[in-house]
Amino acid sequence: MALVPETGEVLGNDPNSFGVLRVLRGRDCSLIETIGDQTTPLRQSAGPALGDLDGDHNIDIVARLNTGGVVAFRWNGTSYVKYWTGAAAGGDISANQVWDGPSIHDLDNDGKPEIIYGATVYRADGCIASATLGFPAYNCALLNAQTRTF
Numbered sequence: 779m780a781l782v783p784e785t786g787e788v789l790g791n792d793p794n795s796f797g798v799l800r801v802l803r804g805r806d807c808s809l810i811e812t813i814g815d816q817t818t819p820l821r822q823s824a825g826p827a828l829g830d831l832d833g834d835h836n837i838d839i840v841a842r843l844n845t846g847g848v849v850a851f852r853w854n855g856t857s858y859v860k861y862w863t864g865a866a867a868g869g870d871i872s873a874n875q876v877w878d879g880p881s882i883h884d885l886d887n888d889g890k891p892e893i894i895y896g897a898t899v900y901r902a903d904g905c906i907a908s909a910t911l912g913f914p915a916y917n918c919a920l921l922n923a924q925t926r927t928f
């Protein structure tokens with residue numbers, strides 16, 4: 779893989795260089811599904827995050843888009859389908875952090891996961907909860923230790 783360090787761009791915008799997600803069966807490593815195509819250009823250098831976003835007890839996948847922002851996939855019973863796309867926000871640091879992928883945590887302890895990508899926090903439905911760089915967004919909006927509310 780080749781990178782442009784100044785921009786973080788994975789060379790290039792050639793669709794052949796976009797990442798894909800491969801879902802393997804645990805017991806024999808057989809391929810269940812390959813996720814990603816030219817309409818969903820995944821950043822090949824960033825790992826995905828796994829969690830149950832919709833509460834159906836099936837694992838959902840959140841991956842970084844090569845164009846900024848994130849995309850979520852959910853299991854429909856037979857395959858993974860696009861669930862939502864989270865827009866790149868002011869806190870998106872895509873150009874500087876080539877390797878960073880999203881992570882999933884319940885930041886406010888309400889039982890619903892949030893997705894963290896750079897300085898942007900998305901709710902489980904893909905809406906942006908916070909997009910401010912630095913700790914103030916987390917301290918003031920998401921992780922208020924006294925109220926535990928948004």
Ligand SMILES: [Ca+2]
Pocket residue numbers: 829830831832833834835836837838852853
């Ligand atoms: Ca799920």
Ligand SMILES: [Ca+2]
Pocket residue numbers: 883884885886887888889890891892
């Ligand atoms: Ca939560």
